[in-house]
Amino acid sequence: MQPDECPRYRRRFEEGEAKWYHLSQATFLRKFGQHVAEEIRYLAFVMPTCSAGCDGRIDRVWPVNQVRQVEGNQISQEQAGSEPHSQEQYYLFELGKPLLMARKVENVPCGQTSNLMKLTTLSSLQSAAEFDDVKEVYTTDLTYV
Numbered sequence: 001m002q003p004d005e006c007p008r009y010r011r012r013f014e015e016g017e018a019k020w021y022h023l024s025q026a027t028f029l030r031k032f033g034q035h036v037a038e039e040i041r042y043l044a045f046v047m048p049t050c051s052a053g054c055d056g057r058i059d060r061v062w063p064v065n066q067v068r069q070v071e072g073n074q075i076s077q078e079q080a081g082s083e084p085h086s087q088e089q090y091y092l093f094e095l096g097k098p099l100l101m102a103r104k105v106e107n108v109p110c111g112q113t114s115n116l117m118k119l120t121t122l123s124s125l126q127s128a129a130e131f132d133d134v135k136e137v138y139t140t141d142l143t144y145v
Contacts, residue, residue: 009081020079063096
């Protein structure tokens with residue numbers, strides 16, 4: 001792996017140029033069911049608003065062109081930002097061109113990915129001013145709201 005590949009991977013999200021996102025299946029399944037991953041149509045990513053990463057904002061939403069289950073060692077360096085090495089199962093999301101949100105979602109707390117995952121609708125995300133305002137479609141017990 002080239003030394004700057006991981007920062008370059010992150011920069012692609014910051015600049016709206018990301019084409020891939022991967023998420024461990026184990027992380028996703030701690031909160032949601034297998035069938036839910038296949039229903040995802042958009043992904044939004046938290047961008048830090050300060051150098052310490054104390055909080056963040058969401059200012060873009062990426063359409064999901066395709067989602068596949070793959071082993072970590074089948075994910076390329078370009079897709080992951082690092083050398084593939086794991087046999088763990090991942091969801092690999094192929095992303096379309098991002099949509100710039102008219103209103104950013106602010107005050108996204110820092111924390112583990114699984115704690116920040118919310119399944120919502122695009123309209124709910126677009127109408128939220130703060131992360132706490134984003135309404136979840138599925139609760140953690142997989143009940144549809």
